[in-house]
Amino acid sequence: MPTARRLRPLEHTAPGPGAAPVQLGLDELGTPLRDVTFVVVDLETTGGRATEDAITEIGAVKVRGGEVLGEFQTLVDPGGPVPPFIQVLTGITTSMLVGAPTIAQVLPSFLEFARGSVLVAHNAPFDVGFLRAAAARLDRPWPGFPVVDTVRLARRVVLRDEAPNHKLSTLAALFGAQVTPNHRALSDARATVDVLHALLGRLAPLGVTHLEDLATATDPVPADVRRRSTLADGLPDSPGVYLFRGPREEVLYVGVSTTSLRRRVRSYFTSAEKRGRMTEMVRLAERVDPVVCVSPLEARVRELRLIAEHSPRYNRRSRSPERMPWVRLTDEPFPRLSVVRDVRPGPTHIGPFASRALAQQAVDALHAAFALRQCTGRLPATPAPGAHACVLAEVGRCGAPCTGGQDVTTYADVADAVRRSMTGDPAAVAEAHAARIRTLATQERFEEAAAVRDRLTAFLRGAARAQRHGRLATVRELVAACRTQDGGWELVLVRHGRLAGTAVVDRRTDPRPVVASLHAGGEHVAPPVAPATAAHPEETDLLLTWLEQPGVRLVEVDGEWSSPVRAAQAVRDVAAAVALDLVAPRAPLVDDTPGSPAGVPQRTA
Incomplete structure (x- = not known):
């Protein structure tokens, strides 16, 4: 029976000296070029x-292993x-094309002839581009053939002292092709075909012997990087996390694979990896440590x-979750808004935000909707002698509690309205900004309207995140289950918004004993100060996305998991749609809450 998994900090070990060699499997070796079926195609066109x-x-x-399997040739009526x-x-x-079949008659036959093959052409973007365009005009799906361009291969292995250019006629003469090209298809x-075979013969000594190698043949990987591909040898073909370690055992980079650790790590040593900093990291790496996980969710959380x-120096995100800012409505006689780094009991908070700039935009959105004081110091319940009101009071944007313009009771009504917008229904903020956006859009002041839209979006994101996280933070324990593809169950234990354990059982295993094992062996999680959870904010986002996906069943809930009917998440979706209709999209609406689904109601338990 599968045992429950408890998530803890892990110690990683690497194979020591003298470790047994690893025999590569067929899926690691790839497809030898002699076993690949190529369809070499050429077109003639009207332009x-x-x-x-x-x-x-x-x-x-059509060729395979140097043997011609078949040929396809037809004239095509271009319609003019x-x-x-x-x-x-x-x-x-x-006159030669009178009575010839049309492309609508020819293309299906060609696609059937080429089915399951690798397309090859000299200057492939030209020929494949015409074929794809013809398929699009006929509303036929393009099969997505792998494509090899002999021009790009020639540029890799044919030097200028051998040939003045890489034209088909030049290369055919150089390699002694049996057929002379004459601009007939x-x-x-x-x-x-002859040029292709000659080029593959030159590429073989360079290590291009399999179909997968052709992907890097025209976009060569530096030799020192390619040699390090042995770091991926022996890694498991399962979900998990991988750690690239440097010469002093330091962790250079942490990554995740939701399917195969081996395939994901191998991609760093091919032309599929385009990031310069990753190439630099690979050159420094001495080994790769795998952390096998039972599910993609566990892998993402562990990452x-x-x-x-x-x-790690080469990871750019999620390195300092404790620095993510919050917006706080302070707990004092005359509350005010401030951007803070922590959550304390008592005051109202929204967030966390990806940056201080976004948090300040949320503050500005609340100030635009409510006449809340914007001074930063604490105010006494009784105004100090000689106190002077600021310019905001003169323009009606503040009730001037500093001079007695508002007493504690009157000001509390404003603070309560702000608090309701932060923790419950944000309609007042959304309506105020929607009206301002409409006015500016009518006046064609789109830059200003976009700034108002972004300010509203920042507030709604922070409020939605706090509301979603805050409800889960108060749940002492939650067990949920989701069907796996083989009919089994993926079980997840969440405590105060943190993944405390996970397990996968097959369809022949009773999941109830495993649930009991999760209860007993799950990680102990101390209650946080809501709306902060006991986990990295992005971890809680991952858990919420998993819990809200179709097919998830709540097994047990110790506490209440609910969401306001008019929550910020729902209002946010409506406001975004209105803003997009009214504002020129100068600044994109980019979500800073990874994995957060739009418009999906939370479960109530």
């Missing part, structure tokens, strides 16, 4: 623009005359925790 010109001839040769210079170049005249395709624990 060079795929969206405007038409195909006049298709020629293709062939330009004179094209007739001179190709020898295909308008089948002849050019046959010549390209966040390990990044926060080690603060």
